[in-house]
Amino acid sequence: MLNQQARSTNRVDETDQSRVNVYRLLARLLREPPDASLISILTQMTGDSSELGEAIADLSNAAAGTSLADARDEYEMLFIGLGRGMLTPFGSYYLTGFMHEKPLARLRNDMRPLGIARNHDVKDPEDHAAALMEMMAGLIDGTFGAIQPLTVQKRFFDSHVGSWTPHFFRDLETCSSARFFKPVGRMGRLFMAIEQAAFEM
Structure with missing residues (x-):
């Protein structure tokens, strides 16, 4: 979804790598319908006794108990639909009620100095939850x-992620039509809360 530059050669510590892994998993789950490879990976995941670990285990169980066709159909129903899905995973929509509004312009302004650019093949605006x-x-x-540095991460999170994605993930978790994606919503909601608390320390 995004153009990538040459990655820094600096090493990422174990805690930050764990954060990266969760962010990337959420991005993949929200970016496009699941495929057989993703379902296979999810079924092999295990979680610890924490709330987030339990949500990961629930997602693994949901992947094991859902057919690929049903998971893909659910994605289409939730996020695409006929004209629009049941949920609209864009920051501008959650913050203003409309697409392509000022939150998207502010995001684009903040992306440029960080070297972040949208892939030209992607039609969705940059404030899609997966892109964030x-x-x-x-x-x-x-x-x-x-x-x-953490100061930059926090500023970006506060401005463009923490301002609305917790509400989106809660809506996904509580959506009556969500089955496979219900634990995705729970996992996202819990992880956003963990990130928010960590940034405030």
Whole structure:
């Protein structure tokens, strides 16, 4: 979804790599319908006894108990639909009620100095939840050219991620039509809360 530059050669510590992994998993789950490879990976995942670990285990169980066709149909129903899905995973929509509004312009202004650019093949605006998950991962691991310090990560998170994605993930978790994606919503909601708390320390 995003153009990537030469990744920083600096090493990412284990905690930050774990953050990157969760952001990238959320990005993949939200970016496009699941395929057989993703379902296979999900079924092999295990979680610990934390709330986030339990959500990961629930997602693994959902992947094991859902056919690929049903998971793909659910994605289409939730995020695409006939004209529009049941949920609209864009920052401008959540913050203003409309697409392509000022939150998107502010995001684009903040992306440029960080070396982040949308892939020209992607039609969705940059404030899609999947794109923002990818951006956060890239800021942490240097995908866009440099590993960004926590101050930069926090500023970007507060401005463009924490301002609306917790509400989106809660809506996904509580959507009556979500089955496979219900634990995705729970995982996202819990992870956003963990990130918010960590940034405030």
